[in-house]
Amino acid sequence: MSVDFLKLSVTGVQGLSPYQAGKPIDELERELGIKGIVKLASNENPLGPSPKVLEAISAELSEITRYPDSNGYHLKKAISENLKVPAANITLGNGSNDILDLIGRAFLDQSVEAVYSQYSFVVYPMVTKACCAKGVEVKANNFGHDLGEMANAITEKTRVVFLANPNNPTGTWFNQHDLTDFLNSVPQKVIVVLDEAYFEYVDTKEYPDGVSLLKKYPNLIVTRTFSKAYGLAAMRIGYSVSSPELADILNRIRQPFNSSSLAQIAAITALSDSQYLQKSRKMNQEGMNLLEEGFLKLSLSYIPSKGNFISVDVQKDALKVYQDLLLEGVIVRPVPMPGFLRVSIGLPEENKKLLRALEKVLG
């Protein structure tokens, strides 16, 4: 008789299924025996890492026998100067997903609820369920967050609300006015997590800077990452900005060495490399324009996106189209919106290859 270990796991875990990451390039290479595969599946920065970051990491390599600075003094100082917030308001994470996990572990259990939107970031329900809390998914409005309905979904039991701005996988966003309306309607004892993973890509005037709202809303936690515009997805480094009280709580449950010394030095260097960031933004905007035009030429509609990705309506069985694209050597991402696939913005030639492949497989 073998033991059913799943039955022994906490009830929230029993309801989870493993996260489906974007397919790695070398996995598809092995399967198809072909080279030159284009991966536009995980919203990674197509530029590759900044040369300055590579140099800084190399110089730090001899230090890897030592534990990293548990408090991340230098990185917090750099973020603090960059954002003009006290270092005591910053929490470092092993990617910003780590911060989301810390928030769940600090505030969620089986007696409370977390609210998030339909078609939002998969990590919110994942964290909520893993903590055995009840997830309340609010129907999306035109693929975006329905902040009014999300406010209505808040009950006595709500402990955390997860917002993504821009949202992944839809690329939708909400403006300063709608966000502050929402924050004004939320009881102070409800923690609002504002996930700004794509903050650096947004250039719209009405787009709110969550960090600037922290003084007025002590129940707000803003999360950001170095994985996207800063091009450091594999380094696993992100952070939150919040009141020092909330930062102190997250710091109590944070694993002491949750960000490596290489990740810390990479992030410090990335923050000082404004040229790389500018180049990333420019390439993203040009790639976005190219894909939008390409989709229109193919008579495909898409969800206007403020991120470094775009979800396109392929108007048929999206999983079949996804698989046909794999055979063409292009990896994109299946998403929960029926008929849609998510495409990360790549290098110009990668975007063009995707459009050619799409045209071919859609006939």
Ligand SMILES: *Cc1c(COP(=O)(O)O)cnc(C)c1O
């Ligand atoms: C990519 C992404 C993140 C970043 O995750 P990391 O752990 O920092 O790599 C966070 N939130 C959203 C909505 C994302 O799309």
